[in-house]
Amino acid sequence: MNKLTLALLPTGIRKMERWSAEAGKNIFIKRDDQTGSEWSGNKIRKLEFVAKDALDKGCNLLITCGGIQSNHCRATVAVATYLGMKSAVLLRISETPQVEGNYFLDKLLGADVRFCNREEYSNHRAQIMQEMADGYARQGYRPYIIPEGASFGVGTQGYYYAMKEIAAQEEELGVTFDTVVVATGSGGTAAGLQLSNIINGYGKNVFGVCVCDDEAYFRKICLKCSKDCLPYLIKSGEISRDKAEKTAASLKEEDFSFIEGYVGRGYALSAPEELEHIKRLAQMEATVFDPVYTGKATFGMVNEMKRGGRLESARNILFIHTGGLYGLFPVSREFVF
Numbered sequence: 001m002n003k004l005t006l007a008l009l010p011t012g013i014r015k016m017e018r019w020s021a022e023a024g025k026n027i028f029i030k031r032d033d034q035t036g037s038e039w040s041g042n043k044i045r046k047l048e049f050v051a052k053d054a055l056d057k058g059c060n061l062l063i064t065c066g067g068i069q070s071n072h073c074r075a076t077v078a079v080a081t082y083l084g085m086k087s088a089v090l091l092r093i094s095e096t097p098q099v100e101g102n103y104f105l106d107k108l109l110g111a112d113v114r115f116c117n118r119e120e121y122s123n124h125r126a127q128i129m130q131e132m133a134d135g136y137a138r139q140g141y142r143p144y145i146i147p148e149g150a151s152f153g154v155g156t157q158g159y160y161y162a163m164k165e166i167a168a169q170e171e172e173l174g175v176t177f178d179t180v181v182v183a184t185g186s187g188g189t190a191a192g193l194q195l196s197n198i199i200n201g202y203g204k205n206v207f208g209v210c211v212c213d214d215e216a217y218f219r220k221i222c223l224k225c226s227k228d229c230l231p232y233l234i235k236s237g238e239i240s241r242d243k244a245e246k247t248a249a250s251l252k253e254e255d256f257s258f259i260e261g262y263v264g265r266g267y268a269l270s271a272p273e274e275l276e277h278i279k280r281l282a283q284m285e286a287t288v289f290d291p292v293y294t295g296k297a298t299f300g301m302v303n304e305m306k307r308g309g310r311l312e313s314a315r316n317i318l319f320i321h322t323g324g325l326y327g328l329f330p331v332s333r334e335f336v337f
Contacts, residue, residue, distance in 0.1 A: 041323025045158030059144035149186025153228025159192025183297035184208030187221035262300035290324025
């Protein structure tokens with residue numbers, strides 16, 4: 001694997017005993033929220049590969065984008081600072097933000113910050129980041145642009161190998177997870193998990209819970225991420241060229257599955273019932289989920305299990321806890337106690 005060693009791996013797996021008893025299913029969580037502190041969460045698995053690629057190309061500046069409370073942006077800034085690189089982030093806002101949560105850490109860790117509105121972010125973020133890169137290049141920097149969530153071929157390797165880590169832990173724990181669930185906001189994590197599931201023949205049902213957009217959108221993203229990942233798996237010796245070519249030819253959008261209907265008020269916007277769910281699980285299992293990703297995803301899990309949705313036949317469910325604790329504090333005033 002052509003990557004850096006930054007995350008605290010392997011992350012642990014814990015059974016949620018009281019939640020399992022309530023649901024009538026075995027629910028486990030993989031603690032990818034404990035991959036580190038400054039770069040906690042799932043993005044560091046991707047950034048280990050991405051930052052190595054940037055260094056190999058002689059770059060000394062990482063540029064990326066996300067919402068004002070982006071876990072990915074905070075992790076990218078932390079990695080850049082740790083490696084002695086400069087960082088710049090393009091953050092989407094709808095009003096002047098408070099300096100808190102992940103945005104506070106972006107500033108604390110030394111990132112240059114540029115804001116844009118939702119329309120600019122949706123339609124022009126790649127162009128704006130390129131303009132940022134061009135400006136830094138004129139100053140003598142060698143910039144490396146990372147797309148939203150590090151969801152592209154290089155970054156997809158992170159969760160390809162995470163699924164292999166899960167398979168090894170199944171043997172240690174003496175349990176087989178028939179279903180793996182993860183919150184999905186940019187697609188690269190779900191893509192890596194399912195690509196590994198297919199290539200290695202694990203036979204699991206992998207579901208992303210949409211926290212924005214929909215299944216049709218994420219299927220396209222995951223297919224592209226997966227196909228773009230294959231050359232890197234060849235280069236590392238993980239798979240043969242013949243295997244990669246056969247996988248690329250057979251992969252289709254329908255290979256990637258998502259659970260819709262739990263975006264709620266919108267991306268990074270919380271409904272009272274979602275916050276109550278986060279509070280209930282915190283008090284049940286001493287495990288804290290965030291309002292943007294894992295809170296919505298586990299809220300979706302609860303409802304899918306109750307109403308006989310896409311998790312009806314699941315028996316041993318592994319939920320990937322992708323982090324996000326810092327993003328919880330800016331909405332603390334919205335909770336009812």
